[in-house]
Amino acid sequence: MLDVFRQMLVNVSVAGIFAGVALQFVKEGPVREVVRVAAGLMMTLALLLPLAGLPAAGLLFDDALGELQSAAAFAAAENQRVAASSVGNAIAVYIQDRASEMGVKCTAAVQMESDESGRLETRQVTLWIEGADEDTRAAVCQMVAQECGIPIYLMEVKGR
Numbered sequence: 001m002l003d004v005f006r007q008m009l010v011n012v013s014v015a016g017i018f019a020g021v022a023l024q025f026v027k028e029g030p031v032r033e034v035v036r037v038a039a040g041l042m043m044t045l046a047l048l049l050p051l052a053g054l055p056a057a058g059l060l061f062d063d064a065l066g067e068l069q070s071a072a073a074f075a076a077a078e079n080q081r082v083a084a085s086s087v088g089n090a091i092a093v094y095i096q097d098r099a100s101e102m103g104v105k106c107t108a109a110v111q112m113e114s115d116e117s118g119r120l121e122t123r124q125v126t127l128w129i130e131g132a133d134e135d136t137r138a139a140v141c142q143m144v145a146q147e148c149g150i151p152i153y154l155m156e157v158k159g160r
Contacts, residue, residue, distance in 0.1 A: 004050045011046035019043065084112035084120055091148055095127070098147065099140050104132050106140060110150075122150050130159045 019039030026032045088110040099106035107128040112120050125144065129137050137157055145152050 015046040
């Protein structure tokens, strides 16, 4: 047990020296804040690394690692969902603005999903176009296909 405390003291001392030297070379600003965070993480690791050698600590670290991996997977899925929603909303706003420039009142909804490799794909575009003839509706669909790269077969046009 005394070896663990001695190793912790040595690790923290070395980490403190490295952190101090690194902070001397960085000026004020965002980079300094990143170095400060990295230094804090390094100090935390310096304290916790010797505890990993204890027999009971291995089980605790395995459980914590499993929970961290589960949380990371959940965060990645949530990040993909938010990205899909944000990109879909941005495309919908663009379509509405361009239709307005064409003199057409249009409301758009774009549904995006991630494929198996994590890339965002358009699944469906719904256009609500009121008070336009068939040629105008076709022109809006053609604009969406050309400018947004969305195939016409993914578009659904509603309204009268």
